[in-house]
Amino acid sequence: MLGSEPARQRGPNNTDTWTTEKEGGFVSVAYPLVMMITGVVGNALSLLLVSRSYLHREGKGKKSFLLCIGGLALTELAGKLLTSPVVIAVYLSRKPWQQLDPSGHLCDFFGLTMTVVGICTLFISSIMAVKKMLAIRAPHWYSIHLKTGAARAVLLAVWLAGLAFALLPMAIIGHYSIQWPGTWCFISIDERGTNTTTSVYNLANVFFASTYAFLGLTALVVTFVCTLATIKALVSRCRTKATVTQEDMRWVRITTETVIQLMGIVCVNSACWSPLLILMLKIIFNQISTEHCKMSNSQVEIPKDCDFFLTAIRLASLNQILDPSVYLLLRKMFLCQVANTVSKCSPNGQKV
Template identity: 55%
Template sequence: MSPWQQRPPNASAAGGLAPRGNGTGRAERGSAVSVAIPLTMMLTGIVGNALAMLLVFRSYRAKGSRRKRSFLLCIGSLALTDMLGQLLTSPIVISVYLSGRPWATMDPSGRLCDFFGFSMTVFGLCPLLIASAMAVERALAIRAPHWYASHLSPRATERGLLAIWAAGVALALLPLAGLGRYSLQWPGTWCFISTAGGSAFAAAFASLGLLSLVVTGACNLATIQALVSRCRAKAGGAQPGSRWGRIATETLLQLLGIMCVLSACWSPLLITMLRMVAEHGAGPCRGESPRWEVRRECDLSLTAVRLASLNQILDPWVYLLLRKILLRRCRQAASAVSKCSNAECRERSLTASEGTRRTAA
């Protein structure tokens, strides 16, 4: 999902909700966004997700990882899905941008547009569903550990992930059955679900995405509440359990990061799609000569898609790569605060202040 190119201000915006292959939408070399940006984002996403899969593979093969193998399977599947989405969509966008030609001249049959829209739908919806599955898995592991240990095995997790991918592919294939269609989107460098005419297909995609966000947020909040309660109970006990506290802190940071990234990246696009469906596709980008105010609305819609595309890059860092980094930084900060709060540090500060007074005198 990488529609990062933008046309010059005097270009027509008719291609935003028009049928594919209408000839509008030119990705010119003089555009406001350099091709270096989508290229850098593609490489960053591929490297980050590949590194995440490597770390997941090493952790999965470790002897002490049996209890968290289901979670590792979900993380690895998410990284694989995000990387495939980058590999299938970003090169097409970059090629259209570099060619400087309208999409219709490169794709007169519209099949490339269908493929691009299919990829955007599959690799946009599946990460949201996988994130929901991970949130449910963590909530069950914390709040119902006995049921989790006896019912949720890695094999069951694999079947669940296969069901998610199958559901994403089945939804993306609905246009082949005549239920919805993919169309060229403004500014003419990418294709996605058409919202014209109050598309039920677009409404289904947006509704499923928002439902995934709600489920993820609810499960993460439930997990955070359970972790806080356990931390308070252990703090009042004879043995606080520093290792458990470290794991709880790590999990809390990760869950908060997941909630913030998912909400910030996906909510604008999903809400915009539902609004456009409710307006029967009468979006501001349908005009032939959009005024400055209308063009600003078009840019806001495009920004929503760009935020969603950022999710593929941020996912591996939020879910895996930043866990130990963030925890290490927090431990270092806590250690520095504790050292500066002891009596020895206070004595040194008093001595230094007395020396400063004598020098000033």
């Protein structure tokens, strides 16, 4: 979603700004452009496949799971459509963000969108893991309480809660600021002050940023734990069955297929989101400043730590491209074959 490093220039009033100078014309903008196209196409295709599968599924449990997958794809698609064009426009303009957005409203919108998409993506993934765990470990309770209508209500609650959290800066609890290299905005994580008013303001910033990181890490842990519990229950059922009926085979095949998907998303989410969330906490609690990144100029070599946060957010953006592949696009080529193989187990180790 983010591009390569632009050079910095001194802006009006001797303030530090960044300008998006391009190397060879299209090189700088190529990265966000490719990320946008790939993310939009992948998630749009996922939504199409989800809608087709949803219409042909009779089981309410499977429909509710597909509904969650569709909600995840819709969230990530909206994130790509709302943020990537802004980044591309900043690069193509070859002007500092402050000049294009003097009021700061676009920066607030960009940061809000990033926050909502990030927190909702992680929590929808964790909800899917919880649903599958309950479906296997407490099937009777699950069939009674967690139906399609409940899935819709939970998705809506996650979106509204994510939006409410992202709107906290409107109540002066945290704020969004331009991030290195000046082509995107996100939660401000290294603001400091000395007087009483500023200290209270900075405390609110620390609360907002650290809460975001803790919520994200909590969602990752929940997804991981629930997925392990689901796998354990599945293996236990497969080993303890005295006989394997056709219905049991079908149940195990579908469940195994879903577990493989969850394992994939656990790996993808952990690899993509952990660096950003952990880095945010490290910057906050170790009181690491990134002001030296803003004060550098085009003649001074950029410190390596200035690029760490940019790399972390790029990994998080990559999650929006990998999720569709993990859930749906590779399903027919790989997941069903593995599920069919695993579901043919019996206590005697024979094929059914």
